Amino acid sequence: MSSEHSNGSGHTVASVTVDCPAKTNLVLRVGETHAEWGGRHALDTIYCGVGVTDSVTVTRKLPGSGFSLDLAGAHLGDLAHTDSDMRRNHAVLALYALAEACGESTDVAITLDKRIPVGAGLGGGSADAAGTLLALNVLWGLNWPVERLEPIAASLGADMPFCLHGGFAHGSGFGEVIEPLDDDHEDIARLRDAGFGGRLLVGAYDDELRTPDVYRRFDEIGADPDHMNDLQRAAVDLHPRSQRAIDVALAAGATMAFVSGSGPSVVACVPSETVLRRIADDWRSTRAADRIIAADAPARPRVTATVASAGTSAGASAATPLTVSAER
Numbered sequence: 001m002s003s004e005h006s007n008g009s010g011h012t013v014a015s016v017t018v019d020c021p022a023k024t025n026l027v028l029r030v031g032e033t034h035a036e037w038g039g040r041h042a043l044d045t046i047y048c049g050v051g052v053t054d055s056v057t058v059t060r061k062l063p064g065s066g067f068s069l070d071l072a073g074a075h076l077g078d079l080a081h082t083d084s085d086m087r088r089n090h091a092v093l094a095l096y097a098l099a100e101a102c103g104e105s106t107d108v109a110i111t112l113d114k115r116i117p118v119g120a121g122l123g124g125g126s127a128d129a130a131g132t133l134l135a136l137n138v139l140w141g142l143n144w145p146v147e148r149l150e151p152i153a154a155s156l157g158a159d160m161p162f163c164l165h166g167g168f169a170h171g172s173g174f175g176e177v178i179e180p181l182d183d184d185h186e187d188i189a190r191l192r193d194a195g196f197g198g199r200l201l202v203g204a205y206d207d208e209l210r211t212p213d214v215y216r217r218f219d220e221i222g223a224d225p226d227h228m229n230d231l232q233r234a235a236v237d238l239h240p241r242s243q244r245a246i247d248v249a250l251a252a253g254a255t256m257a258f259v260s261g262s263g264p265s266v267v268a269c270v271p272s273e274t275v276l277r278r279i280a281d282d283w284r285s286t287r288a289a290d291r292i293i294a295a296d297a298p299a300r301p302r303v304t305a306t307v308a309s310a311g312t313s314a315g316a317s318a319a320t321p322l323t324v325s326a327e328r
Contacts, residue, residue, distance in 0.1 A: 014308045015059040016138045020131035021049040021166050021299035022116045022202075023123035023159055024260040024267050026191050030218060030230040040174040041215065043158070046187060047178075049166030050267070051299035052202060054124060055113040056091060056131035058139050067095060067106045073114035090125040090156065094132040097152050104140050117291065119208025121235070121261030123159045130163035131301065138305050150178065159261075166300035183298065195255030196269050200297050201279050203245045203266040203289030209238060214262040228258060235263030242266050245288040252279040 024047075031042030061068065069086045086092055091110050099106045110132065116124035133149050136142075146164050153160035158175030168181040168188055181188060188196075214234050221237065223230035236243035242264045249257040249268035253275040257268040266289065270276040276294060283289045 012308055013139050013141065013305050015057055015306045016135040017055055017057040017304045017306075018131035018135045019053040019055050019302040019304075020127040020134070020163060021301065022052045022054075022127060022295075023162060023166075024048050024050050024121075024297075025229060026196060028229040028231060028261065030215075030223065034174070037174045040158070043171060043173070043175045045171040045175060046181075046191065047159075047162045047169045047171050048297050049163075049168075049299040050122065050200060050202065050297050051295040052116050052122065052293055053299070053302075054116050054127050054131065055111075056128055056135055057111040057113075058095075058132065058135040059109045059111075060139065061107040061109050063105065063107055065107050067092060068109045070109070070111045071114065072112065090129040090160075091132040093156055094129040094152075094160075095136065097156060098133055098136050098149075101152055102140065102142055104136075108136070108139070117202075117204035117265060117293075119210070120204050120265040121209070121211075121259065121263045122202070122204075122265050123163060123261065126157055126159035126163045129153065129156050129160050134164060134301055134303055138303060150176075164301070167298045197255060197271060198297055199270050199273075199276065200295050201249070201254075201268045201270055201276055202260070202291075202293040202295055203242075203249075203268070203283055204291040204293065205239070205241065205264050206290045207239075207264070209235060209262060209264045211262045213238065229261075231262050232259040235259045239264040241288060244286065245283060248282045248286055248288045249279045252282045254279060 025045045026048050027046040029044040033039050033041050069089055069092055091112055095106055095108055112128055116122050116127055118124055130153060133153060137144055149164055150161045153164055154176035161176050161178045162169050162171060165178060165180050170179040170181055214231055217234035217238055218231055221234060224233040227233060236259065242259050245266040246257040254268040255271055257266060260267045268279055280292045283292055
């Protein structure tokens with residue numbers, strides 16, 4: 001297929017950037033394992049997009065040159081290892097999956113600017129994959145509805161269909177069956193009554209928790225019925241500093257505090273900027289968290305396409321590029 005696509009207005013899309021937010025689980029109920037899902041557990045969850053984003057930029061390359069992947073960010077975790085196989089990166093897996101589905105080539109340069117903590121229960125890898133699918137959908141001129149991208153995302157991981165949407169959503173199956181929820185949905189209203197607010201503080205760590213390890217521990221010790229996250233008991237058992245961060249946040253005035261997903265990151269809901277600053281100060285003084293990030297919720301992906309005048313070749317810059325932005 002052609003390596004260039006017009007956006008229908010006489011311009012050619014030169015590159016696309018997607019700012020894709022992290023996710024957390026406001027409620028996470030874990031059920032039985034299912035052989036037909038590869039041994040994964042059934043999940044019943046309320047997803048929420050969190051305003052900490054990874055930026056994914058895709059740009060065409062010359063035909064036959066293959067893909068490239070560049071990583072940037074101060075906290076890359078295991079992704080910074082020089083022996084990491086780029087082909088196993090979530091963004092690259094998404095590139096290959098969508099290319100196979102639509103018949104495009106993989107001659108694409110991918111740049112990831114990572115701000116979502118790695119291995120943290122915040123869905124950073126899922127955000128990268130979802131952002132790549134959304135970006136390629138524009139770069140290649142597919143213009144598929146997001147629902148058509150969902151099965152491709154689901155083939156790559158449980159959280160990825162949600163990350164295509166952001167906002168609020170109910171998740172079922174192994175997390176891949178998504179029902180977007182309005183901000184005033186009754187389930188969200190109940191969570192607001194329980195203390196969820198739109199201003200959050202995220203406590204992240206230099207060390208990571210492997211999701212399979214958390215599920216293995218969950219299978220051994222089960223859930224605490226008082227927690228809204230069934231994985232929290234297992235996560236804090238493996239990572240006690242997460243429990244310390246929860247305790248410190250609640251003592252400092254958080255309306256809710258919980259482990260995000262499989263951890264170890266902790267999310268604290270704050271009623272005011274004064275409480276936010278107090279929790280941040282207390283987390284620092286007690287060393288309950290290594291990184292502290294303020295964020296708003298819910299958050300949704302933001303897609304920005306840079307277009308050049310028709311006829312500009314791939315890799316060349318137009319004199320006056322036009323940037324078109326849209327928030328999903």
